[in-house]
Amino acid sequence: MDTEVLIVGAGPTGLVLALWLARLGIRIRIIDKSAEPGTTSRALAVQARTLELYRQLGIADEVVEAGLVFSAANLWARGRRAAHVDLGRLGAGKSPFPYGLIYPQDEHERFLIERLEELDVHVERKTELTGFEETGGRILARLPGSTCETLFLAGCDGARSTVREKLDISYPGGTYEHLFYVADVEASGPLMDRELHVSIDESDFAAIFPLEKEGRARLIGTIRPEAEKVGENLGWNDVSKSLLQPLRIDVRSVNWFSTYRVHHRVAARFRHGRVFLLGDAAHIHSPVGGQGMNTGIGDAVNLAWKLAAAIRGRAPARILDSYEPERIGFARRLVATTDRVFQFVTRSGRLAARVRVHVAPRVISALFRLPAVRRFLFRTISQTAIEYRESALSEGRAGRIRGGDRLPWVESAPDNFTPLKSLDWQVHVYGSASGALAASCASRGLPLHVFPWSRNAALAGLARDATHLVRPDGHVALADALHSPARLERYLDDRGLRFVAQPARASAAPSF
Secondary structure (H helix, E strand, O other): OOOOEEEEOOOHHHHHHHHHHHHOOOOEEEEOOOOOOOOOOOOOEEOHHHHHHHHHHOOHHHHHHHOEEEOEEEEEEOOEEEEEEEHHHHOOOOOOOOOEEEOOHHHHHHHHHHHHHHOOOOOEOOOOOOEEEEEOOEEEEEEOOEEEEEOEEEEOOOOOOHHHHHHOOOOOEEEEEEEEEEEEEEEEOOOOOOOEEEEEOOOOEEEEEEOOOOOEEEEEEEEOHHHHHHOOOOOHHHEOOOOOOOOOOEEEEEEEEEEEEEEEEEOOOOEEOOEEEOHHHOEEOOOHHHOHHHHHHHHHHHHHHHHHHHHOOOOOHHHHHHHHHHHHHHHHHHHHHHHHHHHHHHOOOHHHHHHHHHHHHHHHHHHOOOHHHHHHHHHHHHOOOOEOOOOOOOEEEEOOEEOOEEOOOOOOOOOOOHHHHHOOOEEEEEOOOOHHHHHHHHHHOOOEEEEOOOHHHHHOOOOOOOEEEEOOOOEEEEEEOOOOHHHHHHHHHHOOOOOOOOOOOOOOOOOO
């Protein structure tokens, strides 16, 4: 077959899936029904974990250069600053990217498209998936005027996913009561200081996101209730400005303006046979914490290396069974968490308003002074705390690290994330590796990386001389404090993992 994976949807999720698969030599097609990439966007934040994954692709530095690094966030209540968080210090020593990055989704998409074109993969525009069926170990996808035969189909086609609807997979959840706006503006004022600002009062909510260009910002807030009832041809004059005026935000011009409803939903399943759901097709949630786009990108990376392993015969097809439980669990927890926070910020009612404005800011301000709370905040928002400990691919414990955890970053020259650029399985040892382990890795075609034991490794929770089998996405699969080659061999055999080159199979379809 000419196509091994057909990707439906060319947003960030679909584009990253395409990039990772193309880097691994998988034959792909990526289609999108739109005529061109988006020119407006609500998604702005690129979290540290996404940048770590981008570093594996060799594109993180370019993304950071194109975006705006912001080092602080502020909470305001009734026009007074209630809390200030120094993001730069929160992540120090935890990630090579200890900060927040603002990079609007429309610019982000164009960047990813350019990187994909460098690999001679082009988004097929004005191409809509009209239907598909699984037959004879293949997917037969129907496109306008043609069909596409493929091994796997990836639905990255957004909240109104055609792929999900064709599979009749339910999408339970709800919609928040308010109508929200997003506006790209030229503005001035004391809060146009390249920091993030979120302001609340008894009945309103507004967020000010700095952009790379001086004097430009993205504003998010609520439409005035009386204007919301009309609901047609809404614009800047319909925005509730009760929060912007006390903050002295002087909007000189509005480059573009859009309204939207905020939803919180998680699909009942992320997989049906050879078809997978990713990104907004699988889960959608409030903008709290800038998690949505980053979660979709995490889906893409999680699935990409597993598809490549199954297609190339380096792992049995059952490795694909791990995609849904690993990602759906995180999506459900994330939606529940962001839902509670967003409900708190936006809920109507006298008691809710009183707690939001008079009680919560004091509590938040006090909590943010605690180092443990600040570390937890960074790990949560940055998505560096994501773990797959309950996965069938996760096993063992060494020090504070358990199978399924993200490999901790250890600052050194070079650092321990550098080998992850291979996008392949590898073994890490911090201290010294035995000759028996080295021989076992060599016989399996498994790269072994030995790093000097250091204080940074100890602070990261790593155990000296322990064996860490690291997955292509940078998560620890096996953590073995006893440094046993036999246990490593048993792990690989039990899961059918092979790293020595296998005979070409001429597009053989992995069986289930």
